[in-house]
Amino acid sequence: MNKHLLTYAETKIWLDAFEITRVPEALVNSKQAAQVWAEAHGYPVVLKLISTQVTHKTDTQIVKLSISNPNDLNITWEDLMNRLPVEQIEGVLIQKMITSAVEVLVGTSFDNQFGHMLIFGSGGILTELLEDSAMILLPTQAWQIMHMIEETRIHKLLQGYRGSAPVDIESLVQLMINISKMVEAHADSLLSLDLNPVMVLPEGSFAVDARIFIRS
């Protein structure tokens, strides 16, 4: 089966079309544009080198976190530009850095037997280590999504734990409902969607990283 990873621009189109909220970000090709964006949206920011060749960005160190001022931004930019040959660089993604959020994973995967599955669980770089996830068959309803969330251990964190505030589970459920609609509309072409992490804040849920594979 042949699969094709969507580019950053194509992914943005898909996610925007179904109102799957993302962290504020922009694709830039110059240091100056990055500066202007950071001024407008505020520090700290994150820079990510965008290339269709690489999937686990933290493994290859082309994600730079916690850039807190224009000087750091300059230095980091130069560093990133040296990481990959120029023809493999689609651009640089600049994002608002979110802290104090609960990191979850939301995704879909096509199973030959049953159809598209919606997956939810603990997110971020510890995803594979924690093995805390659940999945349901799409299309689905809000109550089933909620029931699925309640089966995971990360649910406790979403409800507020040891002093940390509860976060906006409703927006998380809405994000998954929107994904369900996307899958229904494109059931024949979509293979998988991977949003890891999705940051769930006291107000709103935002996908920080997105990969979409379609049939080619």
Place this chain on the structure above:
Amino acid sequence: MSVDRKRLETILNPKGIAIIGASERGMYPSGIIKNLVNFGYPHEIFPINPNRDQVFGIPCYPEIEKAPSKVDLAIIVVNRERVITALEQCARAGVPSVLIITANFAEYDQRGKDLQEQIAEIIRQNNLVALGPNCAGFANMPAKIIATRLPCAMQTGGLSFLSQSGALMMAIYGVFADHQMGLNKILSVGNQVDINLSEALQYLADDPGTTHIGAFIEGLQDGKAFVDGLERALVNGKPIVLVKSGRTKIGSKIAATHTAAIAGSDKVFTAICHQFGAILVDDINEMINVLKIQNAYGKSLSNINNIVIVTQSGGMGSLTADWFEKEKLNLKPLSNQFLKTLKKDNPNLSHLSSLNNPIDVRGASLRGDATAVTLRPFFTDPQIDFLFLLLARTAYQDQDLETARAIIEIQQKTKKPLIVVWTGQRDKEKHAITIDQLFKHASIPIYKQSSDAVRSLAALQRYWSYRSLYLLHQGSDETTQ
């Protein structure tokens, strides 16, 4: 998803059965006819064999077209090279459905695969309904149709069983019989050239005689139909308990060879079962452990709020309580009023002071003739929905028998749902089998250890409460529209 129930209906309720390849020798050729006759099949049986003019006294015909009246189902037991001819004859004679017992098709070798493909083609072209090949057959107990070789008789009940493996179906049948659980329909699907397990599941989910379902699955052919079957059974309140093989890489290699079906990935399958209320267990023992509780108490399991554990031993009590907590089953303390009633006129229980549940009544209270007196308040209290009795075998077998009889008598009289956990050595004791069989005969689930009992009850509790949740949201507008 719509289901054509007539397909399985014609196989499971045929008015007129022909057996192509009938004989007085050979396991299947003779065994099937004997069973059909002995269990009282109420319609015509036509043995078909050009080399015989009768089989066990029943007139035999050279070809199916010669059968004097309507044949709904042809059971084919001839060797694999002659199956195609038999099918063609069935098609010409207007027989609507076939059960192909013959083996050595796609599960065996390339020749078998080729033959099976030809069979599939004939079935398609002639609109036949087919079960098999490589199929052990089926039984429809209430209709007195035993089209398989079953080791013993069995009473009729609400439990229906599906299997891909024929040999396993017969073995599991034996276990059901030993537990005295009445059967409704039992069906093996073999190589699934036409009817597959998913379709059979959909049928049973809507079958009025079936109240609960057991299934042994190796690979899965139609995921969407499978999900539809699970959902129907969930909505209709028919718990399904499944064992699936081929869940590991090694297992799935063997499963694929055995039935040439493709297994889905295990995580997805487990999630699907969970989402649609199917109880997935790890082995056959576990399946029986769960089914026997559902078999005994049915829908009343959906309304259990107050379980009381009565124990002969403090240790067994606390072990069982541990399991209750692990399985998230609630235990409420006893009421003062109840404790008063319990101690009144019962010198054996004068030591009781705590309202703890489990309640330790100590050994003497559940032995011999003390048993009935001890148990009466528990069995007659309307606040108690369900009882767990924890007992330990003594050295006095006659006394244990007396205890067992007392328990059964009060349960049968009051109909209070009860599970018994009776720990202790059973071999070589003259009454060991008797005590087990007494409880089985009375449909009271009995276990050797608490973990089996508690996990089984918990699985059913989860099923019934999930079903309530599911039904609550079924007609709602919360769709992703």
